[in-house]
Amino acid sequence: MDRFSVHFCDAIRDYLYFRERRYPAKSVLKLICDRYQLDAAERTMLFRGITLPETARTRLAKLCGTPAAGACFHVDYFNQCLIIVSYLSGNRVFISCDGVLRDASGFHGKKIPEHLFIRSVELIVQTLESFRPGGIIFYADSQISGAGRLASVATELFGHTSVSCHMLMTEKADEALASVAGGIICTADSAIIDRTGLPVFDLAKYVLEHTFNPVFSDLRNICAS
Incomplete structure (x- = not known):
């Protein structure tokens, strides 16, 4: 179980206090993080993991359990792979107050360990294949550094699967996923979850729970305390 700084719970309490009064998220985040001198991971957890209670309830209501056979999956490729x-990598992953698993690693702009990325893709493809889906579409953001090379990891596996798999490279993966009309969305991106009217499957969480023996820090418990 992760250990947090002595003032992390106070930071969560104060952050929610100001957000519930509709103060701007980024301004409040800087104020609270500087006040309690939170480290980079805790700052990210506060930003990605804490949201207004009504928003958290709405997102939680969209989460679905193990999908039925024949479902079509729309996967936020880099989002889900990078959590795994x-x-x-031994970095912090946690359950947000909306019930979704997220990470606090901040890989954006940093070199992604490719051997671990390859492993994450293998785990995701194997897991999805076990559901006997009607089809799988991966949405890869082309603006991420090395996107084409990292996307090719999945396409190389497609020839060894028993289901229909496709890779869609797009400049705005979030918009493409939010506009999907049918099937199941696999993402931890809060903006996509808020916009979609489709069921959301926490694929990364499912993969980790059914492959390893993780103990995730749950911000819902921390908030409750």
């Missing part, structure tokens, strides 16, 4: 990479 974070776990495999």
Whole structure:
């Protein structure tokens, strides 16, 4: 179980206090993080993991359990893979107050360990294949450094699967996923979850829970305390 700084719970309490009164998120985040001198991971957890109670309830209501056979999956490729990479790297992953697993690693702009990325793709493809889906579409953001090379990891596996798999490279993966009309969305991106009217499957969380024996820090418990 992760250990947090002595003032992390106070930071969560104060952050929610100001957010519930509709103060701007980024301004409040800087104020609270500086006040309690939170480290980089805790700052990210506060930003990604804490949201207004009504928003958290709405997102939680969209989460679905193990999908039925024949479902079509729309996967936020880098979002889901990098959460697993974070776990495999020993970095902090956590359950947000909306029930979704997220990471605090901040790989954006940093070199992604490719051997772990390859492993994450293998785990995701194997897991999805076990559901006997009607089809799988991966949405890869082309603006991420090395996107084409990292996307090719999945396409190389497609020839060894028994289901229909496709990779869609796009400049705005979030918009493409939010506009999907049918099937199941696999993402931890809060903006996509808020916009979609489709069921959301926490694929990264499922993969980790059914492959390893993780003990995730749950911000819902920390907030409750």
